Amino acid sequence: MVNFIRFYNRRNPKTVPEIAGVRNPVTDDGMCVIKCTEAVFKWRTMYAVFVPSDVDFYMNDISCLMKCIEEEKLTWYSGYPYEIIKMLDSPDLHRYDISSLRAVVVTGQSVSTNNLNRICDQFPDTMIAYGSTEVQGTMTSNLYSTLDQRRNSVGYPLPHMELKIVGKYGETLPVNQTGEVCVRGWASFLCYFNDPKTTAAVKGHSNWIHMGDVGVMDKTGHVQLLGRMAECVTFKHMGEKVFPQLILDTARSHPKVETAVVIGIPDDRLGDDVCLFVEKKHSTILTEEELECYFQSKLMFLQCPLYYTVLEKLPRVGARGKVHLAKLKEMATKRIATDNKEEQWNR
Structure with a gap:
């Protein structure tokens, strides 16, 4: 986790004061820990605020999130895309001042191009995160990406992480060819607890983690996701x-x-x-x-x-x-x- 936060800071080297809203630990176990650890590293410039537990996975009223953004003057929100889309679609959006919010995290679900553009237009520092629990939440960066690359890919691998696209038989494919996304590096998990069979199925004998995602990599290393293998x-x-x-x-x-x-x-x-x-x-x-x-x-x-x-x-x-x-x-x-x-x- 400490290594992850170090690289996370390198990817987002913000020196301006930041008020980051994170999901209440009652309803989220991942991004909450990551953001709190980051706040320790950035203790001079960053505050972490737990949003109310009313902002849960089954909420029908998005106003509780908008109210929190307005009252706490959040500049960053680590939630989920469906919340942001619901907020932008809300007829009550004009009743709340959410102008302080400049960035959200797009992770945990696929988002249409139209909605992604809406999110990025409203919140210009938005980050598209790609990863899983097995690789500490996220494994790609868009720090040096163009605007077009940020909106049409999940970025390129973090420092000291490897990413490749493989074919049906595990062979490494050249750029611009479609296959399964595989990763390995310092962020990789060691094993599933007391489950060597599942560990072997996911990591094989080379420690490459098969993500189960279909993607394509361009010559700059940026990866575009096309769907899940199972889908x-x-x-x-x-x-x-x-x-x-x-x-x-x-x-x-x-x-x-x-x-x-x-x-x-x-x-x-x-x-x-x-x-x-x-x-x-x-x-x-x-x-x-x-x-x-x-x-x-x-x-x-x-x-x-x-x-x-x-x-x-x-x-x-x-x-x-x-x-x-x-x-x-x-x-x-x-x-x-x-x-x-x-x-x-x-x-």
């Missing part, structure tokens, strides 16, 4: 393979969509059935037919999902409120089975 789906027609980001960006560009998830259900006959789940915005009416027509107007047929499901709320699990993918797969499997029965009956 890579094959369309049923002509064996076309695409990554989910195109579908997610299209779904999130719909004015009535809050967020979206895409999954693939294996089909031995035709390939994976592509299923899109969206959480509609509060107080809006959105039908599956409307969503399907929207996709058909934006994408080619082979790029469109096969099934569309509109939900009031996506199912979530755990303290961090992550989307319950297993539940979504169960829902998709049941729907596909029902449709197949109806098709056989019609025949």
Whole structure:
């Protein structure tokens, strides 16, 4: 942790006074520790403020966060993107003075290009963090990146960290080729506690951590993420393979969509059935037919999902409120089975 904070300070060498808002330790265990440790290193210029526990993973009222920013004059907020998007969409935004906030952290979820641009335009020092618990939270930097690189990549590796893109058989791929992101270095975890089997699956014999993310690296070392390996789906027609980001960006560009998830259900006959789940915005009416027509107007047929499901709320699990993918797969499997029965009956 100490090494991480040293490099973190090198990446963000701010000397101006900073008031950093961090999630209450009741609702977050990662960024809270990192920011508090950073505040110790920057004790002359930085204060760490715990935001109220009302700002939790299931909050419906974003005003508690805006009120905290206004009262504490926060200059930095280490929360999650969905909070920032909800704040920018709030009809009450004009009631609060959040002008002191110049930076937020974009981490923990994928964000559409449109929303990322909105966040960066509002908060110019915004940082896109890429990493996981296994590598101390984040492992890339954008200190020397251009504005375009900051908005279209997760940056380049931190000092003394290695990052590579590998192919299907673990071979290192050249720049501009798509594969799985792997990292190793001082920030790497040693092992999963009492679980050597899982440790070996993630680290192998070379200590390269397989992140499970699909990405591509350019000649400057900047990495663009395209999706999760588990989310890579094959369309049923002509064996076309695409990554989910195109579908997610299209779904999130719909004015009535809050967020979206895409999954693939294996089909031995035709390939994976592509299923899109969206959480509609509060107080809006959105039908599956409307969503399907929207996709058909934006994408080619082979790029469109096969099934569309509109939900009031996506199912979530755990303290961090992550989307319950297993539940979504169960829902998709049941729907596909029902449709197949109806098709056989019609025949």
